[in-house]
Amino acid sequence: MTEPAEATTPSGRRRWTGGYDPPRTRRELVDSALHLFEQEGFDRTSLQQIVSRANLTKGAFYHHFESKEDLLWQIQNEYLDTQLEAAAAIVEEHPDTVDQLRELIRLSLAGVSSYRAHVAIFYQERRHLTGDRLAAVAAKRDELEAIFRAAVQRGLDEGTFRPGLSGRIITFGILGMCSLAFQWFNPDGTLKIEEVADQFCTLVLDGLLA
The missing domain is CATH 1.10.357.10 (Tetracycline Repressor, domain 2)
Structure with missing residues (x-):
């Protein structure tokens, strides 16, 4: 099965050209948080940093997680x-x-x-x-x-x-x-x-x- 191609919106946010891919979006958020929590610590990492590093939105974040x-x-x-x-x-x-x-x-x-x-x-x-x-x-x-x-x-x-x-x-x-x-x-x-x-x-x- 071919994975959906990746593109970005004019604002720089990630968009899957093959349609929304929830597992992949969730993985991107987790990977972003893994990097930031390890490097910066939980307290010093903001929600905005997590979604920005993943090239996603806060709306995408709250679709998958209740909070940081x-x-x-x-x-x-x-x-x-x-x-x-x-x-x-x-x-x-x-x-x-x-x-x-x-x-x-x-x-x-x-x-x-x-x-x-x-x-x-x-x-x-x-x-x-x-x-x-x-x-x-x-x-x-x-x-x-x-x-x-x-x-x-x-x-x-x-x-x-x-x-x-x-x-x-x-x-x-x-x-x-x-x-x-x-x-x-x-x-x-x-x-x-x-x-x-x-x-x-x-x-x-x-x-x-x-």
Whole structure:
């Protein structure tokens, strides 16, 4: 299927010559916000900046989102939903405890690479969420953490991992180590994210295995 061609109105606003394309318009707004929220911060980014960078109008924005906070919430969901779906698949496909934890670590680091702006915004800007939106994001974050913790705890319970360790501390350590890689990982650097994941897996599992 051929995508609608892109054109602009005399005012410079975007217009799809093949007809209005809601998914593409929504994507343009999300991508604009991702760039601006990461570079400027949520507070310092105006709605006008978001629509101007996307070459769209405020009317287009309000067709898809209730507010700037709603857009921030949707960005958080986009990242967390992808991670939760992939983590659930790993649990299903890798019954071995060590393999499961290894793949979960790889998933977390792959997310840092593929969703770098999402991850940065998640840690730096989620404080701007309120009410039900904040609760929903916190619930998904807790659900993802629980998947990692279950894998760690199973390894402790079955004796695969060294005794006397705290599953809670191990889980927080793994998640913190992986997620904060967004602060220093350079996708144009000498190491690919897969190589970083290999080293993280060696570091974590060599320390855990009984």
